[in-house]
Amino acid sequence: MDKKPIAESYRRNAAILEIQDLSVTFRQRKGLFQSEDLPVISRLNVTVNQGEIVAVVGASGSGKSLLAHGIMGILPVNARISGEMNFLGEPLTTERICKLRGKEIALVPQGVTYLDPLMKVGAQVREQQPGKEGKRRQKELFSAYGLPEKTEERYPFECSGGMNRRILLSTALMERPKLIVADEPTPGMDLGQAKRAMADFRAFASQGNGVFLITHDLPLAISAADRIAVFYAGTTVEEAPSSDFASEALLRHPYTRALWRAMPQNGFQAIPGTQPYVKDMPKGCVFGPRCPKFTKECLGDIPMRAVRQGTVRCILQHDEHKIREARESKDAQKAQEEREVQKYAGGR
Amino acid sequence: MLEADNLIFSYRRRELPVLDRVSLQVKPGERVGIFSPSGSGKTTLLKLLSGYLLPQGGKVLADGKPLPRSGFCPVQMVWQHPERAVNSRLTMGKILAEGGKTDPRLEALFGIEVDWKRRYPEELSGGELQRFCIVRALGEGTRYLLADEITAMLDMITQAQVWNALLEEMERRQIGLVAVSHSRELLEQVCTRVVGLEELSYSGVKR
Amino acid sequence: MKNNKQRQAAVFFSAALLFLAMVTAAGVLCREAALETDFSRKNLAPCREYWFGTDCMGRDMFARTLAGLSMSIRIGLCTAGVSACLALLLGVAAAVMGKAADRVISFLIDTIMGIPHLLLLILISYALGKGFLGVAAGVALTHWPSLTRVIRGEVLQLKNSEFYQISRKLGWGRGQAAARHMLPHLVPQFTVGLILMFPHAILHESSITFLGFGLSAKQPAIGVILSESMRYLITGQWWLALFPGIMLVITVLLFDRAGNALRGLLEPMENREGVYG
Numbered sequence: 001m002d003k004k005p006i007a008e009s010y011r012r013n014a015a016i017l018e019i020q021d022l023s024v025t026f027r028q029r030k031g032l033f034q035s036e037d038l039p040v041i042s043r044l045n046v047t048v049n050q051g052e053i054v055a056v057v058g059a060s061g062s063g064k065s066l067l068a069h070g071i072m073g074i075l076p077v078n079a080r081i082s083g084e085m086n087f088l089g090e091p092l093t094t095e096r097i098c099k100l101r102g103k104e105i106a107l108v109p110q111g112v113t114y115l116d117p118l119m120k121v122g123a124q125v126r127e128q129q130p131g132k133e134g135k136r137r138q139k140e141l142f143s144a145y146g147l148p149e150k151t152e153e154r155y156p157f158e159c160s161g162g163m164n165r166r167i168l169l170s171t172a173l174m175e176r177p178k179l180i181v182a183d184e185p186t187p188g189m190d191l192g193q194a195k196r197a198m199a200d201f202r203a204f205a206s207q208g209n210g211v212f213l214i215t216h217d218l219p220l221a222i223s224a225a226d227r228i229a230v231f232y233a234g235t236t237v238e239e240a241p242s243s244d245f246a247s248e249a250l251l252r253h254p255y256t257r258a259l260w261r262a263m264p265q266n267g268f269q270a271i272p273g274t275q276p277y278v279k280d281m282p283k284g285c286v287f288g289p290r291c292p293k294f295t296k297e298c299l300g301d302i303p304m305r306a307v308r309q310g311t312v313r314c315i316l317q318h319d320e321h322k323i324r325e326a327r328e329s330k331d332a333q334k335a336q337e338e339r340e341v342q343k344y345a346g347g348r
Numbered sequence: 349m350l351e352a353d354n355l356i357f358s359y360r361r362r363e364l365p366v367l368d369r370v371s372l373q374v375k376p377g378e379r380v381g382i383f384s385p386s387g388s389g390k391t392t393l394l395k396l397l398s399g400y401l402l403p404q405g406g407k408v409l410a411d412g413k414p415l416p417r418s419g420f421c422p423v424q425m426v427w428q429h430p431e432r433a434v435n436s437r438l439t440m441g442k443i444l445a446e447g448g449k450t451d452p453r454l455e456a457l458f459g460i461e462v463d464w465k466r467r468y469p470e471e472l473s474g475g476e477l478q479r480f481c482i483v484r485a486l487g488e489g490t491r492y493l494l495a496d497e498i499t500a501m502l503d504m505i506t507q508a509q510v511w512n513a514l515l516e517e518m519e520r521r522q523i524g525l526v527a528v529s530h531s532r533e534l535l536e537q538v539c540t541r542v543v544g545l546e547e548l549s550y551s552g553v554k555r
Numbered sequence: 556m557k558n559n560k561q562r563q564a565a566v567f568f569s570a571a572l573l574f575l576a577m578v579t580a581a582g583v584l585c586r587e588a589a590l591e592t593d594f595s596r597k598n599l600a601p602c603r604e605y606w607f608g609t610d611c612m613g614r615d616m617f618a619r620t621l622a623g624l625s626m627s628i629r630i631g632l633c634t635a636g637v638s639a640c641l642a643l644l645l646g647v648a649a650a651v652m653g654k655a656a657d658r659v660i661s662f663l664i665d666t667i668m669g670i671p672h673l674l675l676l677i678l679i680s681y682a683l684g685k686g687f688l689g690v691a692a693g694v695a696l697t698h699w700p701s702l703t704r705v706i707r708g709e710v711l712q713l714k715n716s717e718f719y720q721i722s723r724k725l726g727w728g729r730g731q732a733a734a735r736h737m738l739p740h741l742v743p744q745f746t747v748g749l750i751l752m753f754p755h756a757i758l759h760e761s762s763i764t765f766l767g768f769g770l771s772a773k774q775p776a777i778g779v780i781l782s783e784s785m786r787y788l789i790t791g792q793w794w795l796a797l798f799p800g801i802m803l804v805i806t807v808l809l810f811d812r813a814g815n816a817l818r819g820l821l822e823p824m825e826n827r828e829g830v831y832g
Contacts, residue, residue: 059503060474187501191530192385218504219531262508264537270508272459274476400720420726427717435718437739446722446735487725 014050015089016179016210017071021045022083024066024075038278040066041234043083045304045311048179048210053201055213055221055242057259058231059275064214067231068183071212072107073097088178102128106172108182115156115164122152125171134174141170145200165193169200179210186220198224218245218259227310230256233275233286240310252312255287285314349411350374350423350492350524354550355396356405357389366392369406369550374492377522379515381535384545390528391428393545394494397526398425410491420448424485425494429501430477434469440480441465447484454483458513475506482510486517493518495527499534511538564816571813575628575806582625588618589775601794608794611787616780620799623777624806626770627757630687631810634694634760635752642699643745646706650714651733660707664700672697676759677768690769694756702748709744713737743821750814754807761803777803 024041040063048054058064069075071085073094085092087100097105116124125141126134142151145166156164165185172180182201186194201211201224215221221228222245229239230253237253244250248266251257258271273290282288284299291298297315304313352372358365366389374380382390395401397408399415408415410422427433434443444450444465458479469477478498485493493514499507515538518525529535535542597613599605607616649660667675675697680689713719713736722732763769764778772779777799784795 057503059506060501191532194530216501216503219533259504262504264508264531264533268508268512268537270505270512272509274459274506275473398724400724418723418726418728421724424724425721427721429717432717433721435736435739438735446725446727448725484721484725489726 015047016050016087017046017048017212018084018086019044019046019071020084020086022067022070022081022085024063024070025080025082026076027078027080037080039234039281040079040278041070043304044231044234044236046212046229046236046239048212050208050210051205052227053198053205053211053213053225054227054229055215055225056229056231056236057215057218057221060216063234063278064216064231065183068107068181068212068214071097071181072101072105103175104177105179105181106175106177108168108172108180108185114168117156119155120152121154121156121159121167124156125152125167125174127171129174137174138170141173144203145170165197166200169197173204177209179212180204181212181214183214184216185213186215186217194220195223219263230259233281234278235286235313236304237287237314238310238312244308244310250308252307252310253287253314254291254293254316258290349376349409350397350526351409352393352397352406353409354406355393355403355408357392357396357401357403365404367396367403367549370545370548371406371550372397372526372548374524374526376491376524377519378541379518379525379527379539381527381529381539381542382545382548383529383532383535383542388545390545391496394425394496394526394528397492398423398494400425420487420489422489422491423494424487424490424492425496426478426482426485426498428497430474430481431469433481434477436469438468439465440467440469440472443469444480444484448487448489451483454486454517457517458483459509475502475510478502479510482514486523490523492524492526495525495529497529498527500530507534514538561820564819568813568816568820571809571816575809575813578621578806579625579628582621582623582628585618585621585625586775588615589622590614591618598792600792601798607798608792610783610792610795616795616798619775619780620777620802622775623780623799624802626774627760627777627803628753628806630691630694630760631753631757634691635698635749635756637691637695638698638756639702639745639749639752641695642702642748643706643741645699646703647710649703649707650710651729657707660703664703667697667700672759673762676763677766680763680768685768686771690760690763693763694759697759698752698755702745702752705744705748706741709741710737713740743818747814747818747821750810750817753814754810757803757810758807 022041022044023039025037025039027035027037044067046054046056056064056067066075066079070079070081071092075081087096087105090096092100101107115121122138125138128134129137138152139149142149147163147166147170151159151163151167156167159167180201185197198220201213205211213221213225218228222242225242227239228242228245229236231237232255238251238256240250240252240256244252245260248257248260251260261267261269262271271290271292276282276286276289285291285294285302288294288298293316300315302313302315304311350373352370354369354371355367356365356369357367370393372380372393382393384390392401396403399408399421408423415421415423434440444455444460460476460479460483464472464476464480472480482498495514499510502510511534517523525539527535527539532542591614593613595613596605596609597611599609601608605615605617607620609615610619645660645663649657676693679693679696683689683692716736719732719736722736723729727735760769761776761778761781764776765782766778767782769778770776772783780799781796781803784792784799787795
C-alpha cells in the first residue's frame, strides 16, 4: 500500500541502496537452556546513490563481511537481522533478496578461487544465462573490459590474476545489475592492478549504477570512492565525502581523525588500544574508551547527526573545527582539486 | 651485515628464474624497503634471505657466516598472514613461547594484553595475531628482520601502532630490516632507503 | 546451536561406547553358558526364558550371540589397534623419511588396495593356518592402507605449513617441532581412524569365519554361529540366524556412528561458523 511514496523518494534521491539502523545479532547457546545475543552489527547507516561508489572502511574482524552477507541474504541461520534496507526505494525483504540476488544485486567475491578451475571461462560466465543472448552479452562484457575474445575458450589457470578478476566482474555483470557489492576485492593486487580494478567499478557506476565497496584499505577507498562510511566496532561512526579526507579538519569523528593521522603520509601517529570485542562492548559511544575527548555524556545514547555533507555518530560539537576549517578550507580546496585531477588522470 | 650475493632462484627447472642474480646488502640498524609489482618475486627473495628456500646460485651471509641449517636463525621473517603463521591448536601463550624466553617489556611495547595469551588464535583479530608473530620473531638472537607485507591486512591505526613499536625496538637493538609492501608511502615512512627489486638484480631491467 | 549438537554427539558417543563395553563384558561372562549343551531344551523358538531361542544341541542362543560378539569385538580391538599403529608409523615415515621411503610405502598402499580385500584376508589367514592367529594377522595386515594415506597427507601438509617452518627457524629441532605442531593435529585423525576401523575389522573377521577360513568351529564366534545356522534355515529355525545377524549389524553400525560422533567432537574448528566474517 505505502510502496508508492517510497518509490517516489527513490526517484527524488536516486538512492539505489538505503540501509538504516541495521543490526545483526548472533544467537549463541550458553549452558543448557540459556542463549545470549551477540550484537555484531548495531545501528548501521549507509546509502548508495546512483552513479556512486560508496566504500565501507573498517578493520578486519569488525564485521564488515557480515554486512555484505546481510545485503545478499546469505547470513548463517543463527543470525538475526533488524532495521531497514531499501533497494530502489522498496523494502528489501528476504523473499525479495532471493529474487534479486545475482540479477539486480551482484556480489563480487573476495578471491579468484571462486572460479571453477575445471570449466572454461566463457561457459562459466554464461552459466546463469545459456543461449544466444547470454553469449552476446558475454562477448560484449569481455570486449568492454579488454579481455581478448580467445579468453572464453581458456581455463582460469591459463589467465593472469588481473584477467581472472575481470572475469569475476563480468560474471557479476551478466544480468545487468543495478548494484555491485564488492567484498575486499583488492588484496593480493599491486597498486596498478588495484587502480585498474577501481577504474572498472567507476565505469560501471557512471552508467547510473551503484557500487558498494567493502575494504580495510583506507587509501584505496579515498582514491576510488565518492563517499566513505567509516566502520568501527560494528557500526558506522561517520559517513563523509571522500574529498573530506584531504584534511583532518574536515573529518567529523575522533576515530576517523585518528585513522587519518595514522596514515603513513599524514604523520603515522597511532592512538593506543584496540577495537572492543562484541562480548564486551562499551556503554554509549563505542569509541569512548579510546577517545581523547571522552566525557561523561559519551556514556549515553549517541544518535547519528548530519554535519555538512556527511553524518557522524558523536556528540562533540564541531565549533572548534569550524574555525580551523575556515582557515584551512583554502588548502583543502586546493588538495581536492589536485585529487580530482589525479582521479581523471589515473583512470585507464 | 646481511649480504645476498648474486642470488638465482627458479621454482621449476628449465624455466626463467624468478630472481636473476639479485644482490643486496643490509647493515645493522639499516631499514631497506623493496617496492615492485606483485608477482615479481619479493616474497621469494625474503624466503631466500631467511633460509626458507635455498638459492640455486649465489649465497646469503649473515654477519659473514652462512645461515645455519638448524637452530635459531639470526634472520627472522614475519609473514603476511598471521593466521597461517600460528598453530590453531595452541594457545597464544604457547605460540609466543616458541620464540624462546618471553620478554614482558616487548609484550608491553607491542600492546599484548595478558588475557590474550590464554586464548586460541581464532579468538583474536588479525592485528592482535600479528603482534604475537612479530614479538615471537624478535628473540634475543635475531639480528635481521624481514617483513613481508606484515600490515597489508590491518587498518591504518593498527598498522601505525605495530610499525612504531617495531621501529623503536629495531632502533634500540640495531636490528636490520628488509620490508616489502605495496604501499610506497608506508615504505618511505619506515625505511631508511627504498629500492625497486629490478634495481637489485644483475640485468637491472624489468622482465 | 553448535554446543547443543556437540553435546548430543558426546552423549551418543558415550552411550555407544558403554553399550559395546557391556556386550564385551557380558560375552566374557557368558562363555560357559554359551558352550553348555542341554538336550532337554533343544530347538526352542524365542521365549521368555531363552530370548533368542536355542539350537539343535540345546545351547542358549542369547549367550552364544553375546559370547560371539564379544569375541569379535575383542579381535576387532586388537587388529584395528595394530593396524592403526602400523598406519601411523608408515604414514609418518612416508612423509618424513624422504622420497625413496615415500615411494616404497605408496607402492605398498596401492598394491594392497588393488587386491580385493576379502581375497587378501583369506590368503593371509590360510597361509598362517587359520585360527585366531590367522584371522588376527589377516585383518591387521589388510586394514592400514587408507588410514596411512590420510596420515601421510596430513603430515605432508603440516610439514609445509607456515607455522611448522617458522618454528624450525626459531631453533626447534625436527622432533620437537613435530611433537609440538604435528601431534595435536594427528591425534584426532588417528583416534577417529582407529574407531572407524573397528566395524570393518569385526565385519571382516565374521565374514572369513563364516566362509570357513577363520576361527575354528568350536569357538562361539559370530561367524561360526551364522554359518551353522544357515543349515537350519530351511527347517524353519529362523531365530538361529536372525538375532545374531541383527546384533552384528547393530554393533557394526554403533561403532561407525560412534566414530563419526567423535570426529565431530574432535574437529570443532572445521565445522564452526565464523562469527566475525
